[in-house]
Amino acid sequence: MSEMSAVNRKLVQALVETISKQVEHFSKAEVECLIRGFNSLLGERAVPDHTAGLDRGRFRSVLHNWFGMTDYMIMDGVFRTFDKDNDNSISVKEWIKGLSVFLRGSLDEKIKYCFHVYDLNGDNYISREEMFQMLKNSLSRQPTEEDPDERIKDLVEITLKKMDHDHDGRLSFDDFEKAVREENLLLEAFGTCLPDTTSIETFERHVFEEHQDH
């Protein structure tokens, strides 16, 4: 980025100021690194006005390459969660705010994040059908089985029994939050949507260390 102009540098600094006010888990230097990282992700399309964003495809490949995610449905959910303004593109602000939770979020933030990821249609409930969709491929098919969906449905029922505290047949945010607080393992109940510690480390090392020395 050595060719970056002085004007550019100033713009970046201003952006760092505004973003770091809105994000609590990153320092200014880290924010700056993240901006640069974002720009490099955009590649040749990087433009100084910072209006451009990551489209779904690029975002997916980031999730896949860096964080080992494979499930399209979950990745779309993550995309949806990052993309606060629903413009099908993730701006640098959305990127950094998203990563703040994604990499370093508190339990509260993560609960909200995960619930949002799993709420496929955005109606603030995780319904039976949504669960079924997300868990559809979670059990390997048995050749002897007559109705492969039967077991998935059973799994959904088991999960509902555990998490649906108000017994309305769907998970509200309160249901979800309560269940996760009781048992943290349920945070990513319907699919991995958060990175594990090693990939966080690799990613952070890559972004913060390699970009800092420029």
Add this chain to the structure above:
Amino acid sequence: MGVSLSRAAQWTTVSPGSVRLEPTPMNESLLKEILHFVERLSSQHPQEAEHVFEEPLQWTTTLVASDFQTGYDISDSDAQSHEKDSEGCPLLQLSPPVVYVRSFSQIAKLLHLAENTKLKEVQACLEENRDPVEKILGPSFAGVLSREDAGVDVLSPVDKVKEESDGKDSETTIKLLPLLQNLDDQLLKKCLRETSDLDPTAAKKEVELLRRLCTEQRVLKSVRYTSDYEFSNGCRAPPWRQVLGEICYLVIEPCDTEALYITYSTAGVFLNGRVKEEGEEDGYERRSDVYKDLLTLLKSRSPQFAENMKEQDPAAQELPSTQQIQHVEPVDVKEQGQPQRSYQQQEKNVHEKRRQHTPRKTGGRRKYEPCSRWRDLRLIAPCGKAEEKKSSKSSAEKKSSEIQKKKSAAGAKSKTKSEFSASSLPVLRLSSQIKIKTPAGAMQDAYSESSSESEEEEEQLERRPESNTDLPSEYWQIQKLVKYLKEGDQTATVLTLCAMMDLNLMQETCQMAIRDVGGLEVLLNLLDTSEVRCKIGSLKILRKISHNMQIRQAIVDLGGLQSIVKILDSPVKDLKALAAETIAYVAQFHRARRTVRQCGGIQKLVKLLDCVPDLANLTADQEKEVEVARCGALALWSCSKSTKNKTAIRKAEGIPLLGHLLKSPHENMLIPVVGTLQECASEESYRMAIQSLGMIKDLVKNLNSDNEELQMHCASAIFKCAEDKQTRDLVRRYKGLQPLVSLLSKADNKQLLAAATGAIWKCSISVENVAKFQEYKALETLVRLLTDQPEEVLVNVVGAVGEFSQIPANKAIIRKSGGIKSLVNLLTGTNQALLVNVTKAVGACATDMDNMVIIDQLDGVRLVWSLLKNPSADVQSSAAWALCPCIENAKDAGEMVRSLVGGLELIVNLLKSTNSEVLASICSAIAKIAKDRENLAVLTDHGVVPLLAKLTDTTDDKLRHHLAEAVGRCCMWGSNKVSFGDAGAVTPLVRYLSSKDTAVHQSTVMALYQLSKDPNNCISMHRSGVVKPLIGIMGSEDETLQEAAAGCVRNIRLLAQANREDRLFCRQ
């Protein structure tokens, strides 16, 4: 005599008021038996034979006055014995044809005179005295022997006698009574042998079959025996009824009539007058016709039963064909048979009594061999096999047989072991772990450790679900979940694990179900994946189900511990903590602890202890670290029960880390830490480290905690560490003595009490501590604890009382608070550790004259003396040491010692012991006993001299000291000093003077002085160079010692002089 005569003997009534014994073989043998008894009685129990009967036995005899000779006054046709009772009445009086006799010895004499007519006399006597016992012992006994339980419960009649007879003659009466009861028993047994054609097997078979009819066909409500007790011959009727051919009594409830009370006898079966329990006399009477078997009786009594039996017949005929169809799948049947058979076995073991009412699932066809009567009716076939047919058809059963297959693949090992035990409920001992230390110290400790391990291994025995069809719904639920675990991806796995956590994992059925459906393997496999959440979920389940001993063993068998230990290296703190916690539960038995050590777990666990320096103010992250450390301590606590692990923890430098954690303000941290420390304090190295690293202060501080478990572990740690003097002083300096005393009030918590009294005991070894303890009146409290406490508490309390009596004033306190009596009472116990301490305490108390009076009154010396017979060398020596002050301080000690029959011989024989402590103590006791000349003479007769001489070669200074003392004392009788010389005891004794122990010098010089009174000994001494050391000793401060040394030298000198004069005289 009571029961046997009235019931067993075969009487015939000749005329009203007179009966005769039939001349049957059985009666004859009875008479012979009684005759034999009377003849033996005078020689074997002379005192009892002289007992004067309450009333004379009188009968018509064939003897005449002229038959009586010496010892009788004969006038005309009458005869009277010279022997008379206290009132002057002759004990035998003959006024033909009647003879009156009032003692067994007189009867014996009479029988001797009768010669060939002996038996006739006995018979006449018995015929005319229908209740001889009443006449012999008095009316108060009339009932005693005829009661059914006579002979079984000897005590109660004896007590009765004590109350009733006002001391007069009562003792002989009491002794006579058991003799008569014995005779009665023997007679009865003899009768039984004569009528031993009773065959209970047929009865058993019939009852067995009826029971099955009852449970399977419901044609009867219940079938039961009146008595659960089965005699050795298989009958249930009491012996005196067996004599009549009765085998057992039954209560059978048919569906349509009231319960039938039935007697099963060799003659057949009949209704009785409701025999409920043994003992109701009129119940045995026959109230119906005699039937040939139970079935016939039931048919005639219960129309419904008869009806049902008719219906059964055609069904029975159909059977063979269905049975063949069923055998198409023989494998299944076999598989099925297994759990069912095992069910029966288990049922037998556990619910022996209940079995009679519970339904039976038959699997073993061999088991019931029907008696022929039943086979004819074809009843056996349908119930035996229809059952199998039914069960093999159910699909549920098929599934379970699959499980059975899996199980046999997975746990072939456990199957070979016997599978059933009364109970294998797991007991998690984390909260109740306290090892009571005995004074024998480390050795016993090691012993108790290994024993607890073997006991744990035995817990392998397992319990199976009672029957496959009865499996609880959780079982199927778990089977499904485990299937999802196997087939699911990470997400499904985590969901499933969470669902499993919601089950009641502490319940044995769930735990066993998880294992039986192969869930354990899956859970352990998850630990080897890289999925953190799966590992966490799996561990969360494992840590709960491993409360079950069988699960723990299965985890170890499957190599799961290795995986869990590996997780201790994980960077994720939650995982580390969970893994450590799981290890804490699994490592409850030896093999698991060994596995943890062998895969490097101890080092890893010790590493977990290393957490933040400041344990008081923590950030959230540090709190997690502390939690990890806590779990690490928990795991180490479990592991530290093996000696090798203790060493491994020390080598991994765990002790300072534990010391650091000991500063934690949190009880949940302190308990495992102190628990580990007190467990390890059985090792010397730990005790030193605990002291030098300043942990005593923290241990004392936590004695003041509110948590009793923590207090207990702290007290227990102090108990173990206070063997060391410096530690004892530290406990005092940190003001730990008062809290220990206040713990004595926790009388309900026995483990705490044991630990606290143990700590007090060990701390009181230092006199300064005893003085301090007395400021809090500890001794009075301790004396109160001498009664009604479990042995592990008593051992410590008595140990402490023994140490407290180091201070003379305390001996009086013990007396005044009633401690002497409690101590003497404890002398009759059997716990060896306790006996060692009790004898020590009694010995210490006996040094006070006032105490000695009480001990003497309570017969304490005899009790201590009898402990010399205890097999434990520790008890022997401790008892012998205690005898020394007793003999010294008792009034009339010589007389007292003589009154103990066989006591002196016992003591002399203990000189053959190989234990030098025993020898030393016995020598010391002999020295005390030998002060009494009469007793010394007895000792000499028992050969004390050669035995002492044999010991003189010892190099043990303690033994030398007391041995020389004993030799010195024993020289004072007869030619003993010469015998010592002849036995070569002199030269070794001279060598004792080169010992460094002044106590040895003292007693040796006294002994040498005594020995030197024999010229030959003087020569030996002189030859062994005794003079030089003796001259040195003459310079001693102790006057008696000076005198003895000088006296010895003088004797040698005198001899030399006499010798020279002699020579001079000869030369002239």
